[in-house]
Amino acid sequence: MRREQLFVGLEIGTTKICVIVAEGLPDGSIHILGVGDTPSRGIRKGEIIDFASVTECVREAIIDAEEKSNVEIRSVWVALSGGHLQSFNNRGIWILPDDHDAITQEDLRMVEINAKEVTLPSANAFLHTIIQNYHVDGNRNVIDPEGMIASRLEADFHIVHGVKNRIQNTLRCLESLKLDVEDIVMNSLASAQVVLTQQQKDLGALVIDIGGGTTDFLIYIDGAVRHSGVLALGGDHITNDISIGLRLPIARSELLKIEEGSALLTASMNEQKIHLKNDTLFSGCEIDRKALNLIIHARVNELMQLLRREVERGCHLDLLGAGIMLTGGCSKLRGIKKLTEEVFQLPVSVPLLSNISGPTSTFENPEFSTAIGLTKYANAVYTAIPHENFFSKITDVLGGFFGRR
Amino acid sequence: MPSSALNSGSRSIHFSYRIIGLGNAGVNFLDRLLLKDPAFSGLIALNNDAEALAASVVTTKLLLPSELDDSSSLSSEDLAKALPQLVKEMEQASVVILVGGLGGGCASTLLPHVARMSKAAHKTTLACVSLPFSFEGKRTQLIAAQSMAALEKECDGLIFLDNDRLCAKRASISALGETFTASDEAMEAILPALLAILFNKGPVRITRADFLKALQERGSKHSFGYGEAIGGNRLHEALEQALKNPLLDRGRCLPKASHVFLLLRGPKDISFAEVQAAMQEVERLAGPDRDIQLSVYPEKPSGEPLQIFLFAIIGGTPAALEVMQPLPAAESKLPKEEIIKPQLELSSHETLPSIDLLERPQASQDEHAVLESIVSNCETLASSLKTSTKGVKPYSQEEEGSIAPKKEREDKRELFQEDLFKKSAEIPDAIATKSLLPPKLKQTQGALNLKALQRGRFDKSEPTIFEGEDLDTPTYLRLGLKLG
Structure with a gap:
């Protein structure tokens, strides 16, 4: 097996750090070789707040993955999230020089550079410039213009940017572990690679990845990314609300949310009591199921309302022909699917990850969708880019964050 | 036709407007609008700076041909020939709404010509311009004044943003960048509000003719404030924000206004009571005989913030115009905030004169001389107060364990306050005595910050603020849901 076909996806999440070692197959699918994960410390809302703790947790997760996959990990693809990430769409325009017969790779690069000629906040850096479609001499929606004869090339891009220092902190953490970073990928973009099929991307779909600290979303319409964003709200907020509302320790609240919580309010829950058993440093008690579900419902409903507003800023909901795909650890919460349907008035599903083989328990668990998606994204990039250009592209991306360019 | 950001909800009414940003400032305003709300359309960037134009996120970008750079020979006909897309x-x-910052080369020159082109095409033409800061130099001010005079003739309505007035109260404490940002934010707020007034399809509207007529009053000055809020107390919070705007001076300029326009825009659930309360409050501040016109535009889904936009047109009487004059340069010597802001509440001396320096003592006196005398009097009083308080320790400075008996403390306080009173009586009335008093004597009982406690595990992390609400606070608490 060639070394280049092994990809390692690393997600530094608010509740867990997850490492997936996978083998990329020529048909675009991936085979998972091993999974390493560890509960995370020092992360809040997707961002590092305790550098040393995070570094230690990443080390543990990497070692775990190495042991399970029997692969020595040297480089990783990293998922990134956080409320600082923002996006917008912009069009680049490039008038081809007179001596050009046809559109070349250089022209495509120039139109991308032009699209990025926008004034970002001084502290921010570009994370992704994702092509939506090309326009060649006014001919709209050209998929691959290379080789076409033209005088004017335009291209629409979805541009994602974030606070440079916060992105660098993640990289610095991995640098201290002597790990090479092959690329940084926005959480939702990675998740979408395994949650959506090409057909769904063409039809129009919204991916909502609800993690512990953040909720990431991404919209595909006509096969291209149209809108994306991050809300610094996640499962931790539900746990925190339960902890405050029912006066329970955080750990007990988390367990209660997973075992008994539901985002739906039903008449049958009114008189029901939940008995919490004695535990270390916690004397048992009885709580109302109604109170628990009311707290969860309020938070999840608010989250979905906010998401709906954010999504509507980028596209009309009618364009989401394939509906909404929920993923991330919090998508396992009871009733969240139905509540999302009520808020968006669209079909919602919690899909199984596609085109993956390996340990079933891994890819049936939506918690791992981002890390698995990273490996699939890596495989797609590897397949699309000629081998000799592969690593130069990666260096370009990371060079931007470390100021080498 | 541009589909307006006014309709971010399910309706899709197409409005026929174009907002043309001219020059670097104008294009920057449009960029900010677009970055804030990507649904905004009908925006056109026109500039002679190709680099700045390339950096703009506006879709329709027009570069002024270099041969038209010579402002002396430029005409609207030349412009129309060179820019057919604009026509x-x-x-x-x-x-057609023209946006730009006056004082520079491009916008100051182009604005009147573009306005003439628009009028020639029989379009309602409005201009929204910002005036330069005084520190930008006399020449810049002169260019701005000339351009504004020309614009006034060409436009159906001219709204201008006086940057000096907008940032005067924060001048001493703000970074330079912040003052420019404040100016940009003000313009960012005025454009959507303007569109909402002009294209309101809601139940209560201001007729376009009335609005334009008010804008056309020669020599009138414009003041506006804006605010937005969500939640149960959204009306009061939004109105408070609007009135806090330096241009409205906490509503003190409203009684001088010839026309006041009040716009309530936001969710469909704006209640009758809210509209009534807003109108009552503005009427109370402006006076019952003012011409107050109301527009309500409830076009957004529930949960969206309620936005209030208050627009006052002040014109006619010399007294009214005086209120709106830019601040004199000498003001910088004496930060206005320090003079106005009460530093001490003297409950036992309610008769103390409390004259606001904003109300000038005598119109005939030279303002510079008055301010200089105030500065010197302040210094004299401050030094004399320092001497007079030498023997008396304010309570806050009392050492632990050596607290005097209550009677003695009260005597000392009375003595101290009497001394202050005597000193303050010696200085001219024009000096606001409350500003010159030492820090608060009374200790106030601390209150527990219960809000912070409600954030639980997020107590020490960066708050997640979304449209003014701290989302780390449990939702059920913010909604006031009862769990029991």
């Missing part, structure tokens, strides 16, 4: 865009609109 075409104008033809598709019923209202």
